[in-house]
Amino acid sequence: MALSTDADALLKRLQSLSFSSKPSSASPLNTAFRDSLRDFAESHDYAYAVRPNSFN
Amino acid sequence: MSRASAILIQLQQDHAGNIYISGTGRDRELGGIALTFSLDTPSLSVPGAFQSFQKLTDSQLECDVILLGWTSPGGELVGRDVWDGSLQASEAWEKYPDLKAFAGEEDVSTFALSAIFDVHQTEDVGATASGSPVLITALQKEAPTVKVKDSSLMSKRAPVISIRGRDAVQVGTKTVTWYSEYVAALFGNFD
Numbered sequence: 001m002a003l004s005t006d007a008d009a010l011l012k013r014l015q016s017l018s019f020s021s022k023p024s025s026a027s028p029l030n031t032a033f034r035d036s037l038r039d040f041a042e043s044h045d046y047a048y049a050v051r052p053n054s055f056n
Numbered sequence: 057m058s059r060a061s062a063i064l065i066q067l068q069q070d071h072a073g074n075i076y077i078s079g080t081g082r083d084r085e086l087g088g089i090a091l092t093f094s095l096d097t098p099s100l101s102v103p104g105a106f107q108s109f110q111k112l113t114d115s116q117l118e119c120d121v122i123l124l125g126w127t128s129p130g131g132e133l134v135g136r137d138v139w140d141g142s143l144q145a146s147e148a149w150e151k152y153p154d155l156k157a158f159a160g161e162e163d164v165s166t167f168a169l170s171a172i173f174d175v176h177q178t179e180d181v182g183a184t185a186s187g188s189p190v191l192i193t194a195l196q197k198e199a200p201t202v203k204v205k206d207s208s209l210m211s212k213r214a215p216v217i218s219i220r221g222r223d224a225v226q227v228g229t230k231t232v233t234w235y236s237e238y239v240a241a242l243f244g245n246f247d
Binding site for chain 1: 065096123155
């Protein structure tokens with residue numbers, strides 16, 4: 001199954017954050033990427049993107 | 057019961073800062089199958105893990121399918137080492153004080169896994185694999201043409217496999233599907 005447009009865009013954003021969000025000098029943790037993952041998991045948009053008819 | 061009520065996406069963190077995003081399987085008593093990547097350093101496994109997760113959660117396997125981000129400050133897979141028991145959480149917190157923020161989260165020991173997959177999609181034609189014999193055997197049943205390489209890849213708590221190449225997602229999802237049925241059958245014999 002091909003990625004839907006929404007899921008594809010989301011994946012590109014996460015991939016970009018994984019590479020471009022450098023941990024700050026104050027913290028070795030990539031908080032931007034971690035926050036986006038949490039948003040991803042809590043997003044209803046993702047659930048719809050993966051399973052369009054799930055909530056019917 | 058609608059399908060939506062049967063399939064959940066669940067977010068959890070452990071006290072090493074690892075992030076688990078679980079798509080629930082049909083048997084919640086089985087250990088989940090993890091698709092892993094690094095959280096704090098650039099990870100080429102992000103696309104393969106996410107695409108595999110999407111395909112597999114849509115199928116709803118027997119086992120949970122888990123997107124698992126390992127804590128990895130400075131490129132060191134600290135989260136995996138704590139999960140595996142080769143590093144104490146207290147040692148990780150001492151070395152990386154920022155990880156103390158997760159001290160109130162659940163102990164890594166509560167997160168049982170049936171297998172750990174690293175699915176790394178590259179431009180290389182076909183796929184290559186390395187890892188634990190039980191997962192290599194599973195892979196060879198589903199994708200017999202995949203080249204198998206020797207590896208020291210291992211974990212004390214779960215079998216591990218790394219799959220690389222253009223077909224990594226296709227091969228990885230087939231192998232996860234087969235292995236999920238295998239785990240369900242294995243534990244079904246004890247019921």
